Amino acid sequence: MGRFRGGLRCIKYLLLGFNLLFWLAGSAVIAFGLWFRFGGTIKDLSSEDKSPEYFYMGLYVLVGAGALMMAVGFFGCCGAMRESQCVLGSFFTCLLVIFAAEVTTGVFAFIGKGVAIRHVQTMYEEAYNDYLKDRGKGNGTLVTFHSAFQCCGKESPEQVQPTCPKELLGHKNCIDEIETIISVKLQLIGIVGIGIAGLTIFGMIFSMVLCCAIRNSRDVI
Secondary structure, rough: OOOHHHHHHHHHHHHHHHHHHHHHHHHHHHHHHHHHOHHHHHHHHOOOOOOOOHHHHHHHHHHHHHHHHHHHHHHHHHHHHHOOHHHHHHHHHHHHHHHHHHHHHHHHHHHOHHHHHHHHHHHHHHHEEEEEHOOOOOOOHHHHHHHHHOOOOOOOOHHHHHEEEEEEOOOHHHHHHHHHHHHHHHHHHHHHHHHHHHHHHHHHHHHHHHHHHHHHHHOOO
Protein backbone atom coordinates (compact mmCIF):
# COMPACT_ATOMS: atom_id res chain seq x y z
CA MET A 1 0.00 0.00 0.00
CA GLY A 2 2.82 2.41 0.90
CA ARG A 3 4.57 1.64 -2.37
CA PHE A 4 1.32 2.31 -4.27
CA ARG A 5 0.87 5.68 -2.54
CA GLY A 6 4.50 6.51 -3.30
CA GLY A 7 3.91 5.81 -6.98
CA LEU A 8 0.76 7.95 -6.91
CA ARG A 9 2.71 10.80 -5.32
CA CYS A 10 5.42 10.47 -7.96
CA ILE A 11 2.87 10.69 -10.80
CA LYS A 12 1.27 13.70 -9.10
CA TYR A 13 4.58 15.55 -8.94
CA LEU A 14 5.28 14.69 -12.57
CA LEU A 15 1.93 16.19 -13.57
CA LEU A 16 2.59 19.28 -11.43
CA GLY A 17 5.95 19.70 -13.15
CA PHE A 18 4.32 19.27 -16.53
CA ASN A 19 1.71 21.91 -15.74
CA LEU A 20 4.37 24.39 -14.68
CA LEU A 21 6.18 23.76 -17.97
CA PHE A 22 2.85 23.97 -19.82
CA TRP A 23 2.01 27.31 -18.20
CA LEU A 24 5.40 28.72 -19.18
CA ALA A 25 4.99 27.33 -22.71
CA GLY A 26 1.59 29.03 -22.95
CA SER A 27 3.15 32.36 -21.97
CA ALA A 28 5.85 31.87 -24.61
CA VAL A 29 3.28 30.97 -27.28
CA ILE A 30 1.26 34.13 -26.56
CA ALA A 31 4.38 36.29 -26.69
CA PHE A 32 5.49 34.55 -29.89
CA GLY A 33 2.12 35.03 -31.60
CA LEU A 34 1.75 38.67 -30.55
CA TRP A 35 5.30 39.45 -31.65
CA PHE A 36 4.63 38.01 -35.10
CA ARG A 37 1.26 39.79 -35.37
CA PHE A 38 2.17 43.24 -34.09
CA GLY A 39 5.91 43.43 -34.67
CA GLY A 40 8.07 44.05 -37.71
CA THR A 41 6.85 43.01 -41.15
CA ILE A 42 3.30 42.01 -40.24
CA LYS A 43 2.73 45.13 -38.14
CA ASP A 44 3.53 47.33 -41.14
CA LEU A 45 1.20 45.40 -43.46
CA SER A 46 -1.70 45.38 -40.98
CA SER A 47 -2.28 49.09 -41.52
CA GLU A 48 -3.10 48.57 -45.20
CA ASP A 49 -6.61 48.22 -46.61
CA LYS A 50 -5.83 44.74 -47.96
CA SER A 51 -3.98 43.21 -45.04
CA PRO A 52 -3.07 39.49 -45.27
CA GLU A 53 -5.90 38.18 -43.11
CA TYR A 54 -5.22 34.63 -44.31
CA PHE A 55 -1.80 34.84 -42.69
CA TYR A 56 -3.30 36.17 -39.44
CA MET A 57 -5.63 33.21 -38.95
CA GLY A 58 -2.86 30.88 -37.81
CA LEU A 59 -1.54 33.56 -35.43
CA TYR A 60 -4.98 34.11 -33.88
CA VAL A 61 -5.38 30.37 -33.26
CA LEU A 62 -1.86 30.23 -31.81
CA VAL A 63 -2.44 33.11 -29.38
CA GLY A 64 -5.82 31.68 -28.35
CA ALA A 65 -4.27 28.28 -27.72
CA GLY A 66 -1.51 29.92 -25.66
CA ALA A 67 -4.06 31.69 -23.45
CA LEU A 68 -5.94 28.41 -23.00
CA MET A 69 -2.66 26.66 -22.15
CA MET A 70 -1.99 29.12 -19.31
CA ALA A 71 -5.48 28.62 -17.89
CA VAL A 72 -5.32 24.85 -18.28
CA GLY A 73 -1.87 24.70 -16.66
CA PHE A 74 -3.28 26.27 -13.50
CA PHE A 75 -6.40 24.10 -13.76
CA GLY A 76 -4.27 20.95 -14.01
CA CYS A 77 -2.24 21.86 -10.94
CA CYS A 78 -5.43 22.18 -8.91
CA GLY A 79 -6.65 18.79 -10.14
CA ALA A 80 -3.35 17.11 -9.30
CA MET A 81 -3.13 18.63 -5.81
CA ARG A 82 -6.73 17.76 -4.95
CA GLU A 83 -6.47 14.33 -6.61
CA SER A 84 -9.85 14.96 -8.22
CA GLN A 85 -10.83 12.58 -11.02
CA CYS A 86 -13.46 15.01 -12.27
CA VAL A 87 -11.00 17.90 -12.56
CA LEU A 88 -8.36 15.68 -14.15
CA GLY A 89 -10.91 14.42 -16.67
CA SER A 90 -11.79 18.01 -17.56
CA PHE A 91 -8.08 18.80 -17.77
CA PHE A 92 -7.63 15.95 -20.24
CA THR A 93 -10.49 17.30 -22.37
CA CYS A 94 -8.96 20.78 -22.42
CA LEU A 95 -5.61 19.32 -23.45
CA LEU A 96 -7.35 17.50 -26.28
CA VAL A 97 -8.83 20.81 -27.50
CA ILE A 98 -5.40 22.48 -27.31
CA PHE A 99 -3.85 19.53 -29.15
CA ALA A 100 -6.39 19.90 -31.99
CA ALA A 101 -5.85 23.69 -32.15
CA GLU A 102 -2.06 23.40 -32.28
CA VAL A 103 -2.11 20.65 -34.89
CA THR A 104 -4.49 22.79 -36.95
CA THR A 105 -2.10 25.74 -36.64
CA GLY A 106 0.90 23.62 -37.62
CA VAL A 107 -0.82 22.03 -40.58
CA PHE A 108 -2.23 25.39 -41.68
CA ALA A 109 1.23 26.97 -41.53
CA PHE A 110 2.87 24.26 -43.64
CA ILE A 111 0.08 23.50 -46.12
CA GLY A 112 -1.24 27.06 -46.46
CA LYS A 113 2.20 28.58 -46.91
CA GLY A 114 1.92 28.80 -50.70
CA VAL A 115 -1.50 30.49 -50.56
CA ALA A 116 -0.31 33.05 -47.99
CA ILE A 117 2.78 33.87 -50.06
CA ARG A 118 0.78 34.30 -53.26
CA HIS A 119 -1.73 36.50 -51.45
CA VAL A 120 0.93 38.90 -50.17
CA GLN A 121 2.72 38.88 -53.54
CA THR A 122 -0.56 39.77 -55.27
CA MET A 123 -1.04 42.66 -52.85
CA TYR A 124 2.43 43.91 -53.71
CA GLU A 125 1.95 43.59 -57.45
CA GLU A 126 -1.33 45.52 -57.28
CA ALA A 127 0.37 48.34 -55.38
CA TYR A 128 3.31 48.21 -57.82
CA ASN A 129 1.08 48.45 -60.89
CA ASP A 130 -1.01 51.25 -59.34
CA TYR A 131 2.16 53.24 -58.75
CA LEU A 132 3.36 52.79 -62.33
CA LYS A 133 -0.02 53.89 -63.73
CA ASP A 134 -0.30 56.90 -61.48
CA ARG A 135 2.80 58.00 -59.55
CA GLY A 136 0.69 59.40 -56.75
CA LYS A 137 -1.60 56.40 -56.33
CA GLY A 138 -0.49 53.51 -54.15
CA ASN A 139 2.66 55.34 -53.07
CA GLY A 140 2.08 54.76 -49.35
CA THR A 141 1.32 51.07 -49.81
CA LEU A 142 4.44 50.51 -51.89
CA VAL A 143 6.58 52.35 -49.33
CA THR A 144 5.14 50.12 -46.61
CA PHE A 145 5.97 46.95 -48.54
CA HIS A 146 9.49 48.09 -49.34
CA SER A 147 10.13 49.08 -45.74
CA ALA A 148 8.59 45.91 -44.26
CA PHE A 149 10.43 43.46 -46.51
CA GLN A 150 13.54 45.60 -47.06
CA CYS A 151 13.35 45.23 -50.83
CA CYS A 152 12.92 47.43 -53.88
CA GLY A 153 10.84 46.72 -56.97
CA LYS A 154 10.80 43.54 -58.99
CA GLU A 155 13.22 42.93 -61.86
CA SER A 156 14.63 46.44 -61.55
CA PRO A 157 14.38 49.16 -58.86
CA GLU A 158 14.58 52.17 -61.16
CA GLN A 159 10.84 52.61 -61.77
CA VAL A 160 9.95 52.68 -58.08
CA GLN A 161 13.19 54.04 -56.62
CA PRO A 162 11.51 56.95 -54.74
CA THR A 163 9.55 54.46 -52.62
CA CYS A 164 12.53 52.29 -51.67
CA PRO A 165 14.31 52.37 -48.28
CA LYS A 166 17.28 54.71 -48.35
CA GLU A 167 19.31 52.37 -46.15
CA LEU A 168 18.87 49.44 -48.53
CA LEU A 169 22.17 48.34 -50.07
CA GLY A 170 21.88 46.76 -53.49
CA HIS A 171 18.80 45.51 -55.28
CA LYS A 172 16.44 42.96 -53.71
CA ASN A 173 13.51 41.64 -55.71
CA CYS A 174 10.40 42.08 -53.55
CA ILE A 175 8.61 39.06 -55.02
CA ASP A 176 11.51 36.86 -53.92
CA GLU A 177 11.87 38.56 -50.53
CA ILE A 178 8.16 38.15 -49.78
CA GLU A 179 8.38 34.43 -50.51
CA THR A 180 11.49 33.99 -48.36
CA ILE A 181 10.32 35.98 -45.35
CA ILE A 182 6.73 34.67 -45.24
CA SER A 183 8.00 31.11 -45.74
CA VAL A 184 10.39 31.38 -42.78
CA LYS A 185 7.75 32.94 -40.52
CA LEU A 186 5.14 30.31 -41.34
CA GLN A 187 7.65 27.52 -40.81
CA LEU A 188 8.38 28.89 -37.34
CA ILE A 189 4.66 29.07 -36.56
CA GLY A 190 4.23 25.49 -37.80
CA ILE A 191 7.14 24.21 -35.73
CA VAL A 192 5.83 25.91 -32.58
CA GLY A 193 2.31 24.55 -33.17
CA ILE A 194 3.44 20.97 -33.76
CA GLY A 195 5.91 21.17 -30.85
CA ILE A 196 3.22 22.29 -28.38
CA ALA A 197 0.89 19.60 -29.72
CA GLY A 198 3.57 17.01 -28.93
CA LEU A 199 3.91 18.43 -25.42
CA THR A 200 0.18 18.10 -24.78
CA ILE A 201 0.37 14.36 -25.50
CA PHE A 202 2.56 13.90 -22.40
CA GLY A 203 0.08 15.92 -20.35
CA MET A 204 -2.82 13.74 -21.49
CA ILE A 205 -0.84 10.60 -20.63
CA PHE A 206 0.11 11.89 -17.16
CA SER A 207 -3.45 13.03 -16.39
CA MET A 208 -4.99 9.69 -17.41
CA VAL A 209 -2.36 7.69 -15.49
CA LEU A 210 -2.91 9.81 -12.37
CA CYS A 211 -6.69 9.57 -12.74
CA CYS A 212 -6.50 5.77 -12.96
CA ALA A 213 -4.07 5.59 -10.03
CA ILE A 214 -6.41 7.71 -7.87
CA ARG A 215 -9.33 5.45 -8.76
CA ASN A 216 -7.33 2.29 -7.96
CA SER A 217 -6.12 3.73 -4.65
CA ARG A 218 -9.70 4.39 -3.61
CA ASP A 219 -10.73 0.90 -4.63
CA VAL A 220 -7.93 -0.53 -2.46
CA ILE A 221 -9.08 1.55 0.48
